[in-house]
Structures are given as C-alpha cells and as structure tokens.
Amino acid sequence: MRAVVFLICFAANVVYAATPIDAQESIQLLKKIANAAHQVVYQGTFVFQRGGRIESTRIYHFVDQSGEHEKLVRLDGPLREIIFNGDEFQFYYPDQKSMMAERRAVARRGFPAILPEQLQTLSDNYQVEDDGSERLAGYDSRVLLLTPKDGFRYAHKLWIERATDLLLKAAMIGNDDHVIEQFAFTYIKIGGNLDRNLLKPTLPVKAAALRHDSQQGMIQSGWEVENLPPGFKKIAEMKRLFRGKSYPVTHLVYSDGIVAVSVFIEPLKPGARPMEGVASQGAINLYARPFEQSQITVVGETPEVTVKRIGDSVVHKGQQ
Amino acid sequence: MREKISMLMDGEMDDEEAASLVSRMKAQEEDDWLYYHMIGDAIRDPKAFRADIGMDCSEAIHAEPVVLSPYKSHAHRAKVYALSAAASFAAVMLVGWVAMQSPSDSPVPKRVAQVVHLDVIKAKLGDYLLAHQEFSPESETMTSNIRTVSETYEEPGR
Numbered sequence: 001m002r003a004v005v006f007l008i009c010f011a012a013n014v015v016y017a018a019t020p021i022d023a024q025e026s027i028q029l030l031k032k033i034a035n036a037a038h039q040v041v042y043q044g045t046f047v048f049q050r051g052g053r054i055e056s057t058r059i060y061h062f063v064d065q066s067g068e069h070e071k072l073v074r075l076d077g078p079l080r081e082i083i084f085n086g087d088e089f090q091f092y093y094p095d096q097k098s099m100m101a102e103r104r105a106v107a108r109r110g111f112p113a114i115l116p117e118q119l120q121t122l123s124d125n126y127q128v129e130d131d132g133s134e135r136l137a138g139y140d141s142r143v144l145l146l147t148p149k150d151g152f153r154y155a156h157k158l159w160i161e162r163a164t165d166l167l168l169k170a171a172m173i174g175n176d177d178h179v180i181e182q183f184a185f186t187y188i189k190i191g192g193n194l195d196r197n198l199l200k201p202t203l204p205v206k207a208a209a210l211r212h213d214s215q216q217g218m219i220q221s222g223w224e225v226e227n228l229p230p231g232f233k234k235i236a237e238m239k240r241l242f243r244g245k246s247y248p249v250t251h252l253v254y255s256d257g258i259v260a261v262s263v264f265i266e267p268l269k270p271g272a273r274p275m276e277g278v279a280s281q282g283a284i285n286l287y288a289r290p291f292e293q294s295q296i297t298v299v300g301e302t303p304e305v306t307v308k309r310i311g312d313s314v315v316h317k318g319q320q
Numbered sequence: 321m322r323e324k325i326s327m328l329m330d331g332e333m334d335d336e337e338a339a340s341l342v343s344r345m346k347a348q349e350e351d352d353w354l355y356y357h358m359i360g361d362a363i364r365d366p367k368a369f370r371a372d373i374g375m376d377c378s379e380a381i382h383a384e385p386v387v388l389s390p391y392k393s394h395a396h397r398a399k400v401y402a403l404s405a406a407a408s409f410a411a412v413m414l415v416g417w418v419a420m421q422s423p424s425d426s427p428v429p430k431r432v433a434q435v436v437h438l439d440v441i442k443a444k445l446g447d448y449l450l451a452h453q454e455f456s457p458e459s460e461t462m463t464s465n466i467r468t469v470s471e472t473y474e475e476p477g478r
Contacts, residue, residue: 242451299449
C-alpha cells in the first residue's frame with residue numbers, strides 16, 4: 001500500500017514537474033531577481049491585473065553612473081506618468097495640470113536590494129519549487145513557485161528570464177488557486193541602448209507644481225505588535241509626515257521576507273469618528289481600528305487574517 | 321408632432337421638412353425617436369425586439385451590484401449601515417474600501433458598499449499605500465515600482 005502511495009506521489013511530481021529548491025538556492029535566486037530589477041536596462045509594456053481590472057503600462061528602465069532611472073507611462077485611461085530618478089520620484093497628471101514630487105523614505109538599498117535578514121525567514125514561511133519553463137513575451141523563462149506554509153500569506157509564482165534573471169511575470173495566488181493579482185510583460189526589449197529623452201515627461205507640467213518631502217526619522221515609538229503572525233519581523237519604525245496631516249504618523253513595517261505589512265498609528269482628534277473594519281483591493285488587505293486615543297491602520301499584501309491579527313495586537317509600551 | 325415623426329420614419333417627408341423636424345426633435349424630444357422605432361421594431365419583428373431586450377437585461381444584470389454574501393450577523397450589518405449613513409469622510413472612506421472587498425468571507429452585502437465613492441478612498445489612503453510600498457521586499461523583488469504605479473495612478477490626492 002505504501003509503495004502505491006509513493007508511486008502516485010512520484011507520478012504527480014513528474015506531471016507537475018515541480019522540484020523543491022533548498023533555502024540557500026532560493027535566497028540566491030531571489031537576490032538575483034532583485035539585482036536584475038535594478039541593474040538591467042530594458043523597455044517594454046506590461047499589464048497589471050487586479051480583480052476584474054486590467055491596465056497596460058509602458059516602462060523604460062535605464063541605469064548609469066548616477067543610478068537608476070525609470071519612467072512609467074499609463075496607456076489606458078487618463079495619461080499618467082511616473083518618473084523615478086534614484087530616490088526621487090515624480091508623478092505627472094497632465095490632464096489636471098499637476099504633478100507631485102517625493103523622495104523615498106529610505107535610500108534605495110544598493111545591491112543586493114533585499115536585506116539578508118528578510119531572506120533568512122523565507123524558507124521558514126514558504127516552500128520554494130522549480131516549476132519548469134515557459135516562454136513569455138518572446139523570452140524563455142524559469143518558473144518559480146512559492147507556496148506558503150500557513151494561512152498568513154499568499155502563494156507567489158514568478159517567471160524569471162533565463163539570461164538576465166529579470167522578472168517577466170509575477171502572480172499572487174490565494175486559496176483554491178485563484179489568482180488575486182498579477183503583472184506580466186506583453187512586450188519587452190532587454191538590453192541595448194535607450195534614448196535618454198524617453199525618460200523625460202511627455203507633457204511637463206510647470207503650473208501648480210507641488211513639492212512635498214515626507215520627512216521622517218527612524219525612532220523607537222513605543223508601539224509594538226504583541227501577537228505577530230509566525231515568520232514576521234519588524235524591519236522599520238519611523239515617524240513621517242503626510243499630505244493633509246499636520247501631525248506625524250508612526251509607521252511600523254513587518255516582513256516575512258517576501259511581503260510586508262505596514263502599521264500606521266496616528267492620534268484621533270477629539271470628536272473625530274474612528275475608522276473600524278476590514279477591506280481589500282487585489283492582494284492588499286486593510287484593517288482599521290481605534291485604540292485608546294489613536295487610530296490604527298494596517299496595510300499589507302497578505303490575507304485579511306494577517307492584517308487583522310497584527311492590528312488587533314498593537315499596544316503602546318513606554319513613553320512616546 | 322407624433323404624426324410627423326411617423327411620417328419621417330416611413331419616408332413620407334421631403335428633405336426640407338425632415339431637416340426642420342429633426343432639429344426640433346433634437347431640441348426637445350430626442351427620446352421619442354427611439355421609442356417610436358422601438359415600437360415599430362416590435363410590430364414588424366417581435367423576435368429581434370426580444371433579443372435586444374435580452375441583451376440589455378443581461379448587461380444591466382452584469383452592471384447591477386450583486387449581493388454575493390449573506391448577512392452574517394445583525395450586529396455587523398447595523399455597524400455597516402451606521403457607517404454608510406454617517407456623513408463623515410472617514411466613514412465614507414472605510415465603507416468604500418469594503419466595496420472592494422473580496423466576496424470570499426465578507427459579511428457585508430456588496431450592494432450597500434458600492435454606493436460609496438471609491439475615489440475618495442484612493443485620495444486618502446493612496447499615501448499610506450505608497451508609504452507601505454517603499455518598504456515591501458516584494459517591490460524590490462518584483463520589477464520595481466509596478467504596484468506603486470497602480471496605487472498612485474488615480475489622483476494626485478489633494
């Protein structure tokens with residue numbers, strides 16, 4: 001009997017061609033993907049699908065001595081452009097004659113982009129498998145499957161271009177093999193020369209320009225999550241300013257190596273109506289609840305149970 | 321007027337008269353033209369007419385928000401109604417978010433939620449999503465910035 005079960009398992013394995021990859025190799029693979037995302041010069045068009053919505057975006061990615069430069073142009077609906085130059089990013093809304101500029105809270109972390117401690121937890125939380133080959137946007141890709149070991153995260157499927165390790169497609173998959181959201185290149189040209197003029201805004205907006213820097217500093221806020229889901233570790237803690245808010249907001253970030261959950265804590269103004277409840281958009285789940293005189297908002301690309309567990313166990317310890 | 325529309329439809333009107341009638345119809349009773357044709361179609365070819373209605377209906381059904389999940393508890397329902405009834409910005413925002421919730425385990429009837437303006441939410445929570453995205457290892461592993469783009473496409477906020 002045991003032999004039969006074994007044979008069936010073996011046969012299934014052959015059919016799906018999914019072979020487990022050990023922790024060390026998985027980590028190396030993910031590092032390579034992260035490196036490629038920053039180092040490879042490419043241009044192309046990708047589609048992003050979330051729920052019933054699909055939108056196409058053109059992307060130009062360029063790297064030189066001064067760092068990374070990237071422009072994204074929305075192809076569907078009103079024209080939107082986002083230009084990244086190193087740590088600065090600018091959003092253009094030509095139809096509204098407005099733009100917004102911001103600086104990233106943390107400088108891009110250089111190469112490798114993923115912190116080693118984030119990756120160490122990877123094998124605790126996911127089973128990584130090689131899922132064969134697939135041709136995508138004209139390129140040969142290696143397919144990687146990350147299956148979560150518990151219900152606190154989604155499965156991820158990654159299609160990696162064989163020569164450069166550039167990610168050509170990625171899908172987040174929920175229970176019952178339902179694709180929650182995915183992006184995929186439909187056309188991509190890897191390498192070659194890129195005309196730098198392509199990185200300029202199509203319609204520069206001079207009027208009504210808004211400059212905003214989200215100032216912040218790393219701190220010990222005194223806020224803690226007492227009942228973290230397994231595998232999540234704190235990777236950042238800061239105070240930051242947001243548009244339209246006169247007070248700083250505490251921002252805590254927890255990660256399992258693949259995804260992150262953010263906790264935002266802000267004072268509740270006297271008489272203000274607190275937010276309470278859960279909601280989602282594609283893979284992003286949101287949970288809000290009041291806690292004493294504060295509003296807690298949790299955001300993460302995880303199942304609802306994860307943001308809820310984190311949000312429900314936020315406590316304040318010590319002085320702020 | 322009705323007689324004239326009928327004449328026009330039957331091709332019993334000269335060009336000048338037709339032009340003046342059309343411009344008058346544009347000014348006041350545009351819909352009449354459609355109704356009259358619909359009636360005419362129904363009389364001449366009831367089969368085709370039914371087919372059209374069927375299509376409209378199925379489109380309308382698709383557009384209609386569907387109550388995908390049953391009420392789980394009265395307590396929860398009461399809370400949601402209270403929220404949607406409240407005029408406060410925060411309440412509108414949260415219920416709007418609920419509208420986008422997946423049907424899987426939502427105790428909230430979708431019909432209630434879809435009434436609320438989704439744009440309002442994006443303007444307010446867009447900054448939080450953007451701030452979150454900066455730290456997500458996923459956005460480092462994935463071709464960078466893809467989701468950031470999606471989150472911030474909508475509006476410049478305020």
